[in-house]
Amino acid sequence: MSAPVETERLTKRYGRIAAVDGLDLTVLPGEVYGFLGPNGAGKTTTLRMLLGLTRPSAGSLRLFGRPPGAGSLARVGALIEGPAFYPYLSGRQNLLVMAGHAGVLRSRVDAVLETVDLTARAKDRYRTYSLGMKQRLGLAAALVKDPRLLILDEPANGLDPAGMADLRVLIRELADRGVTVLLSSHVLSEVEQICDRVGMIAGGRLVVETTVAELRTGRALRIVATPIEQAAARLGARFGADAVRIDGAALEVDVADEPASRVNAELVAAGIAVSELSRPERGLEETFLELTGGDRSAG
Ligand SMILES: Nc1ncnc2c1ncn2[C@@H]1O[C@H](COP(=O)(O)OP(=O)(O)OP(=O)(O)O)[C@@H](O)[C@H]1O
Numbered sequence: 067m068s069a070p071v072e073t074e075r076l077t078k079r080y081g082r083i084a085a086v087d088g089l090d091l092t093v094l095p096g097e098v099y100g101f102l103g104p105n106g107a108g109k110t111t112t113l114r115m116l117l118g119l120t121r122p123s124a125g126s127l128r129l130f131g132r133p134p135g136a137g138s139l140a141r142v143g144a145l146i147e148g149p150a151f152y153p154y155l156s157g158r159q160n161l162l163v164m165a166g167h168a169g170v171l172r173s174r175v176d177a178v179l180e181t182v183d184l185t186a187r188a189k190d191r192y193r194t195y196s197l198g199m200k201q202r203l204g205l206a207a208a209l210v211k212d213p214r215l216l217i218l219d220e221p222a223n224g225l226d227p228a229g230m231a232d233l234r235v236l237i238r239e240l241a242d243r244g245v246t247v248l249l250s251s252h253v254l255s256e257v258e259q260i261c262d263r264v265g266m267i268a269g270g271r272l273v274v275e276t277t278v279a280e281l282r283t284g285r286a287l288r289i290v291a292t293p294i295e296q297a298a299a300r301l302g303a304r305f306g307a308d309a310v311r312i313d314g315a316a317l318e319v320d321v322a323d324e325p326a327s328r329v330n331a332e333l334v335a336a337g338i339a340v341s342e343l344s345r346p347e348r349g350l351e352e353t354f355l356e357l358t359g360g361d362r363s364a365g
Contacts, residue, residue: 067095068131070215070246071116075125078111078270085111087270088125093215093248098241100257100264100278101250102354108270109250110146113219116248117144129215143213145204145221153193157184157203160192161210168211178206182236198229205236216240218249222256234260254351258282266354273354282347287326289317289333290342297338304332316342 071093078086086108093099103109114120116127118134132138151160161175179188182202187195195203201224208216221237222230237247237260251257257264258278265275274281291297294312301319302310309320319329326343333340348356 068128069094070130071099071127071248072131073112073116073125073127076112076115076122076127077124078108078115078120079123084270086115086122089267089270089272091265091272091275093246094263096241096244096246097262098237098247098249098260100261101248101267102252102254102257102264103250103267104252107252107267109252109267110219111270112267113144113146113217113248113250116217117142117146119146141211141214142217143208143211143215144217144219145201145208146217146219148200149204149207151192151200151203151207154191156189156191157195157199157206158188160203161206164207165210170211174210174212178209181209181239182206183232197224198226198232201225201229201233205233209240213245216245216247216249218247220251221249222251222253230256254354281353283345286318286320286345287324287329288313288342288344288346289319289329289340290315291317291333291338291340293338296336297333297340300333300336300338301329 069092071091073089073091076086076089076091077084089112091112101109101112111120115122116129118139127134129138129142152163155163158175158179161179162172165172165175179185182205184199184202184206187199192203201221205221208218221233225233237249241247261278263275263277264281266273289297294315294317298310298312298317301317305319305321311318321329326345330340330343
């Protein structure tokens with residue numbers, strides 16, 4: 067199957083500003099892809115280009131192997147920039163209006179209301195909904211045409227912790243049913259829990275595209291050994307002085323590929339007592355700051 071999303075050197079300029087700058091992005095079938103970046107990084111502009119809401123200045127994009135056009139968007143659902151609903155109609159009536167436009171069955175409306183857990187409030191007017199319910203109705207609207215690809219711009223915005231947990235479960239369920247999900251966020255901890263892979267952008271450019279597991283693998287080994295100076299000298303000679311730091315009672319050694327067991331054996335063979343040896347995980351936040359050189363304009 068072709069990749070649900072594939073962009074090549076995708077670029078959008080506004081005057082002298084390159085909001086998106088030569089972006090190569092690939093979203094694979096069936097995955098939940100987190101599109102991460104600080105405010106103003108170019109996430110919304112990218113998603114708008116994918117949805118045909120704004121034209122690229124340069125580069126190309128394909129959805130399921132097809133160039134932009136009505137055909138490629140037929141099975142794409144999106145929640146972007148707060149969808150417009152009629153405040154005086156109920157959630158269900160709003161979806162029926164949309165379903166009419168999209169040419170889908172009425173029964174589908176009830177099914178998606180159930181999916182987003184809005185059945186009990188479906189007959190209430192939209193203007194009486196809480197933010198979380200509005201967000202869920204937005205998601206229902208994106209699901210009405212039974213999409214194969216779901217594009218969500220900051221779906222967790224404004225949700226409380228319970229709402230976020232519901233959203234995570236819902237997204238996971240959709241992914242399990244084979245829907246590919248591309249969602250943007252500037253809150254890294256949200257994404258860490260739902261996504262299979264992430265692409266991080268800053269200043270319109272892709273900084274890294276990788277799996278969440280890969281991102282979380284810390285590079286540095288943490289070693290508690292005695293005598294610590296002797297251990298530092300030994301490891302410095304082996305891996306380079308720059309790779310070794312003394313952090314209180316522990317050493318941090320930047321070695322990605324060296325098995326911890328081998329480092330342990332070497333130290334022990336040199337008569338150094340090793341009481342602790344671990345490779346701590348890094349949070350996404352830390353990873354992001356490191357990869358973007360600390361350029362994170364807002365939270
Ligand atoms: N219509 C426009 N005209 C001029 N500049 C724009 C326009 N839309 C976006 N930009 C600029 O492009 C850059 C990227 O904006 P974009 O909204 O894509 O970022 P974002 O990553 O979605 O950020 P946020 O999380 O704040 O929505 C910003 O500098 C923004 O000011």
